[in-house]
Amino acid sequence: MGVSRERDLWEEHAAWWQESFTQGADPEYVEQILPLARAHLDGAARVLDVGTGDGQIARLARSHGAARATGIDPTWAQLRVARERGGDVVYARAEAAALPFAPASFDAAVACLVFEHIEDVDAAMAELGRVLVPGGRFLFFLNHPLLQTPGSGWIDDQVLDPPEQYWRIGPYLVEDHSLEEVDKGVLIPFVHRPISRYVNAMAAAGLLVVHMEEPVPPPGFLARAPEYQEAASIPRLLFIRAEKLLPVP
Numbered sequence: 711m712g713v714s715r716e717r718d719l720w721e722e723h724a725a726w727w728q729e730s731f732t733q734g735a736d737p738e739y740v741e742q743i744l745p746l747a748r749a750h751l752d753g754a755a756r757v758l759d760v761g762t763g764d765g766q767i768a769r770l771a772r773s774h775g776a777a778r779a780t781g782i783d784p785t786w787a788q789l790r791v792a793r794e795r796g797g798d799v800v801y802a803r804a805e806a807a808a809l810p811f812a813p814a815s816f817d818a819a820v821a822c823l824v825f826e827h828i829e830d831v832d833a834a835m836a837e838l839g840r841v842l843v844p845g846g847r848f849l850f851f852l853n854h855p856l857l858q859t860p861g862s863g864w865i866d867d868q869v870l871d872p873p874e875q876y877w878r879i880g881p882y883l884v885e886d887h888s889l890e891e892v893d894k895g896v897l898i899p900f901v902h903r904p905i906s907r908y909v910n911a912m913a914a915a916g917l918l919v920v921h922m923e924e925p926v927p928p929p930g931f932l933a934r935a936p937e938y939q940e941a942a943s944i945p946r947l948l949f950i951r952a953e954k955l956l957p958v959p
Contacts (some may be wrong), residue, residue: 737930761824769797839915
């Protein structure tokens, strides 16, 4: 699928994202992602939100004490809503792999559920390393690659005696590009990569991993359906904090 077609899909389905995952609609954002972002952005003065969508992470940064928050997104339909929702944030249309900022422009950068949709992971990670100050932090949130592995999913095996439920993992080590129907009629491009692919891209960009979490799905998500309780031991989110290496004296 071409880049222009992928952009068209995001323009077409921006409202789906805004209705399903912003303004308190999604318990995983409210109970897990936003608190993690708030804690790890503490003290950051200049924050870049890559793939900002409607701007909720950028607004969070600004309200939490950042002197300046900037959100970039390639999708006009997202940026239009982000600007309408205010929050004293600067927005620009840009791709992660070509950030329109000078080197060392930001103390912190966030990419929240973005890199699973980015084709050129190496260029995007290099750009993040470039625009961060030495010692600056990068907050990386990803739909856990276990969930995005092609063919993975929850199995209710009635053949076994007694029956078992377990999570089937597909070809985890194989990078895969696909279109997924995330809701009726809503097709979104995804790229599956193993965790090592992202960590090595960070290392090449001069970003050192200093913290990682695979949190238990939050109570609000588990309460949505009885069967979700069975998946309480399967991480849905991967969070990594990396820091820009200081220059060697």
